[in-house]
Amino acid sequence: AQRVTQPEKLLSVFKGAPVELKCNYSYSGSPELFWYVQYSRQRLQLLLRHISRESIKGFTADLNKGETSFHLKKPFAQEEDSAMYYCALPQTGANNLFFGTGTRLTVIP
Amino acid sequence: DAGVTQSPTHLIKTRGQQVTLRCSPKSGHDTVSWYQQALGQGPQFIFQYYEEEERQRGNFPDRFSGHQFPNYSSELNVNALLLGDSALYLCASSPQGVTDTQYFGPGTRLTVL
Numbered sequence: 001a002q003r004v005t006q007p008e009k010l011l012s013v014f015k016g017a018p019v020e021l022k023c024n025y026s027y028s029g030s031p032e033l034f035w036y037v038q039y040s041r042q043r044l045q046l047l048l049r050h051i052s053r054e055s056i057k058g059f060t061a062d063l064n065k066g067e068t069s070f071h072l073k074k075p076f077a078q079e080e081d082s083a084m085y086y087c088a089l090p091q092t093g094a095n096n097l098f099f100g101t102g103t104r105l106t107v108i109p
Numbered sequence: 110d111a112g113v114t115q116s117p118t119h120l121i122k123t124r125g126q127q128v129t130l131r132c133s134p135k136s137g138h139d140t141v142s143w144y145q146q147a148l149g150q151g152p153q154f155i156f157q158y159y160e161e162e163e164r165q166r167g168n169f170p171d172r173f174s175g176h177q178f179p180n181y182s183s184e185l186n187v188n189a190l191l192l193g194d195s196a197l198y199l200c201a202s203s204p205q206g207v208t209d210t211q212y213f214g215p216g217t218r219l220t221v222l
Binding site for chain 1: 112113140142144149150151152153154157165167199201203210211212213214215216
């Protein structure tokens with residue numbers, strides 16, 4: 001069965017420090033993985049997807065099939081990065097999304 | 110384009126009542142998905158509508174039903190409300206078959222007393 005695990009509910013880092021939000025998954029076949037972000041009082045929005053291999057707002061995420069992970073990383077955290085982050089993948093055989101439980105990132109000034 | 114819009118913003122109901130939530134998709138999108146987000150949890154897929162039909166459904170009871178109109182807008186209906194139905198209900202729209210461009214609405218906060 002597919003599963004998305006985000007082991008940290010809360011993560012606090014100081015401004016300028018590196019940040020890594022963990023995501024592990026189980027999925028049959030080749031997964032397509034996403035990171036969604038929800039800033040305070042804003043709607044859920046796509047941050048990045050592994051297939052595009054792009055960096056958004058300084059964040060990157062590499063799909064590691066051996067470790068079944070898709071960790072989100074940023075070398076220098078900014079205060080505006082404080083938000084709720086969700087890892088997601090498509091439901092098997094469907095085009096809706098299966099979300100993890102999320103990690104709340106707080107960047108301390 | 111206002112993007113995905115949802116109404117109402119907040120709603121308070123009592124157990125056993127029925128509720129209808131509404132969603133208008135982003136311009137150009139014909140597929141609408143509904144998600145339930147309980148406190149402290151990620152969004153959980155309820156169902157998806159395309160061409161006015163329910164195309165996919167998550168693990169939710171029949172008390173949860175929906176509808177899509179010819180203009181692609183959608184409604185989510187929940188009957189016989191339970192306390193556990195209290196959650197943020199999110200609507201997402203996308204072009205058919207394109208998962209990674211799901212655009213989410215601001216949600217409707219439902220409280221069941």
